[in-house]
Amino acid sequence: MTSTLPHIDVHLVRGLVESQFPQWSRLPLALLDPAGSDHVIYRLGEHLTVRLPRHGGAVDQARKEMALLPRMAPLLPLAVPEPVAVGEPGLGYPWDWGVTRWLEGAPATVAALGASTEAAQVLAEFLLALQALPHDGEPAAEPLVARDAQTRAAIDTVGEHFDSDAMIRLWEAALAAPAWDRPPVWFHGDFHTGNLLTVAGRVTAVLDFGELGTGDPARDLMMAFTLLSEGCRPVFRQVLGCDDATWLRGRGWALTTGLSAYTAYARTRPDVAAQTRRQILAALEG
Known part of the structure; x- marks a missing residue:
């Protein structure tokens, strides 16, 4: 766990997406604000979101959701996040991060x-x-x-x-x-x-x-x-x-x-x- 919280902005997120998932590099990014206390969240195109942990307490979530939610989702009566990919540390950002399907709703x-x-x-x-x-x-x-x-x-x-x-x-x-x-x-x-x-x-x-x-x-x-x-x-x-x-x-x-x-x-x-x-x-x- 890093002692200094990383600075997360659109340039970092764009760089991480372009370097690790070039198939989405041309999609627009829009910050969702306010987001949660644990993640900075960007909408990526119309159908995806990028979620980056703000602090060390949330760093396991992307891989946990990728491992568990796909098998749980069909058995639950409400929609849950659909993980698409897990990104790795890079460009000075120290933790794993996730890409999920966009869920409509207020x-x-x-x-x-x-x-x-x-x-x-x-x-x-x-x-x-x-x-x-x-x-x-x-x-x-x-x-x-x-x-x-x-x-x-x-x-x-x-x-x-x-x-x-x-x-x-x-x-x-x-x-x-x-x-x-x-x-x-x-x-x-x-x-x-x-x-x-x-x-x-x-x-x-x-x-x-x-x-x-x-x-x-x-x-x-x-x-x-x-x-x-x-x-x-x-x-x-x-x-x-x-x-x-x-x-x-x-x-x-x-x-x-x-x-x-x-x-x-x-x-x-x-x-x-x-x-x-x-x-x-x-x-x-x-």
Whole structure:
């Protein structure tokens, strides 16, 4: 992992494409902004996107998606990224990068879908289909308790903006909840509003499988607290068949991931601050 973040601009991306994939060298490049916190994304022609990791924490995603998504996609009820190629380091850029098919759609918003019971059902059905896919002994991801120190530190940091006592009570209850005691299942790992696309007001695609792994499905319950209103969460929970312990662990995941994003971006990204504030308060609400 490099200690200095690389500078990524259109000249670098054009050079990487021309040197490694000359068949696409004449296609126009257009920056997608704002993109995610992990990747700089360019649209390449009409049918492709180029995704370059911004930091070392995202460098494995291109090869992970290339290895896993083609066999998962036909068995999932929503569209997922279709990897086309993986580029290599070059021209001073230090990491692998990916080329995927362009997916049409607009980003999901709470205003459009937060009160949609249809969206709640569709998203729960997607998770059930993902959890049902076979896996070949992929290593299980970190348990919730692995985030204990950083979560408590974040609670201390944001105490003036939130109810610290309520956050501690939720966090300790989530850690004390009975653990997932069934076979590990696939989880998306970053299942929140920002990783959904919609067409005509309906969810059509799920993006960004960099955190894809196996283990406790409670990790994906954060969607209930990033997108869905209090009135729609019971639909999501009922379709998934979540017991009390799983739901409580899911609230813990929503709290810890919300705090992580809030402390990282609140000062520089007002949009992220608003989204993660909603997430934290919704997790406390239950």
